[in-house]
Amino acid sequence: MNIPTLENNRVKLTLLDLSNYKNLESIAKEEDLIFYSPSDISTPEKLRDYVQAAVDGYYHKTTIPFIIYDKEKETYAGSTRFGLMNRKNKLLHIGWTWVGHDFQGTGLNSNIKFLMLKYVFETLEFEKIEFRIDERNNKSRRAVEKLGATLEGILRKDTLMNDDFRRSTCCYGILKEEWPNIKATVFKAF
Template identity: 45%
Template sequence: MTPSIILSDDRVLLRPLEQHDVDNLLVFSENEPEIWDYSPTTGAGRENLEKYIGQALKDREHKLSLPFIVYDKNIDEYIGSTRLYNINPVQKTLLIGYSWYGKKYRGTGVNKHCKYVLLKYAFEVLEMERVEFRADFSNQRSIAAMKSIGCTLEGVLRSDTLMRDGRRRDTAVLSILKSEWFETVREKLEHKL
């Protein structure tokens, strides 16, 4: 697992997130603070975005995550961020998350392309057995997006995560197994791209 990994297809390029990417993502941080409404952390405003990226880089140093900046090849712009995290090479599991895009890029298909290259890397290069996704259960748009790429809803962890506003969120847990990826999910996702 190396931080120099670049993932891409015909639509997106995911390259390692770096501290200087604050400048590439600041427009979203300053103008779209609602991006982090369903997250226990925030990148809204320059200072918070610097901390958000700084923590992602610390996690990468400790081999806990691989954070990426998302570049849309069709429009030649950086549009958001995503990452692989809670990487467990012994159990062969990881999570995909911390995914966010500027609002004008949502619903454009870019998320499916990002998830495709991340899943392909997780199952075919890292040889993971299970890839998990989590979302605030009240964020039905995000849960629907995960289901649309082939995730199975496994259940809900009640009162799982303390949010910035003090409430405790219920967390939906979804996953894709290695056998599912190779048997059906990869091909179905490829047809949607």
């Protein structure tokens, strides 16, 4: 599988693996960083397990995990990934995204999503991207809505969280034919 490096003047996304994940240990400890995720990255061991699962998915061709490097701040900022890749149906999910609190609200995430969307629609030529978000996570829901994603439905109580809460998951999507307009409007500055 070709390992893409996605990069612009603000951010660089490279393959996240067991050789570089330790650059994220201090960020992973931040409180409430992935509160709405069923994952746990709160200790170095749990972060390593999280990365190992992502690497396993990469070798099974179902994920491409990225480590995020903020070029403006000249430091690592977090992680994101393409997941649940379905090459036959040309569909994948963008998610598992977390960036440290110091990077939130700085425009970093818009740059990340632009690079990822552009790669999926223009290089891979996939037909659809999905985002799955905890119904309670209004901040992330607003962020994907600002990207032009459409709420397609809510899966009721479909995911068991670490605290035994059963979350409902909002399913958002962007279609390939919607990308040119989104690129020209939402991402016109890029």
